[in-house]
Amino acid sequence: MAKKSTTSKVTDVTDISASATIALPKPVVKINPGIQQVHDHLVMEGFRPAIDSDGSIGFKCEGWKIYIDAYDGEAGYRMYSCVFSELDMSDRTYAITAANTISATRRCVKAMVTDTNNVWITYETFCADVPEYTRTLNRAAEYVISACREYREEFRRICVPMTIN
Numbered sequence: 001m002a003k004k005s006t007t008s009k010v011t012d013v014t015d016i017s018a019s020a021t022i023a024l025p026k027p028v029v030k031i032n033p034g035i036q037q038v039h040d041h042l043v044m045e046g047f048r049p050a051i052d053s054d055g056s057i058g059f060k061c062e063g064w065k066i067y068i069d070a071y072d073g074e075a076g077y078r079m080y081s082c083v084f085s086e087l088d089m090s091d092r093t094y095a096i097t098a099a100n101t102i103s104a105t106r107r108c109v110k111a112m113v114t115d116t117n118n119v120w121i122t123y124e125t126f127c128a129d130v131p132e133y134t135r136t137l138n139r140a141a142e143y144v145i146s147a148c149r150e151y152r153e154e155f156r157r158i159c160v161p162m163t164i165n
Contacts, residue, residue, distance in 0.1 A: 032070045034130045041134040076126040087117040098155040109147040121147045
């Protein structure tokens with residue numbers, strides 16, 4: 001019978017928590033196949049989209065940051081943009097009034113004020129497939145951007161009272 005070695009092999013283990021630079025593995029993001037096709041379409045259109053860690057697409061259009069994500073299990077997409085982030089609490093009533101005005105007067109888009117006083121404009125749609133959605137993508141981006149601009153104008157109109165002499 002062969003004698004088992006009693007010496008153990010020691011490997012150099014560096015304490016990762018003490019390291020100033022830690023190379024963490026990139027999380028694996030499960031990308032919706034439809035989102036990947038929308039991403040590819042945006043690249044072909046000349047945009048520079050990026051897929052975020054949560055699986056949504058982010059890209060710039062006319063100076064606005066626009067995001068797109070897919071509904072789980074359904075053939076629908078949501079495009080959205082942040083108009084204002086972290087408004088003062090004193091402006092919340094004005095923000096909600098402007099959001100209601102935009103939502104009531106505009107087609108296809110909704111304006112909402114979140115509990116953290118962020119204002120978002122969304123465009124939601126259900127499509128049979130990705131090619132159908134990509135045909136309407138440019139028009140949807142125009143709606144979102146024009147609604148963002150209109151929201152800002154409405155918010156300023158409400159916030160700054162006019163004085164008539």
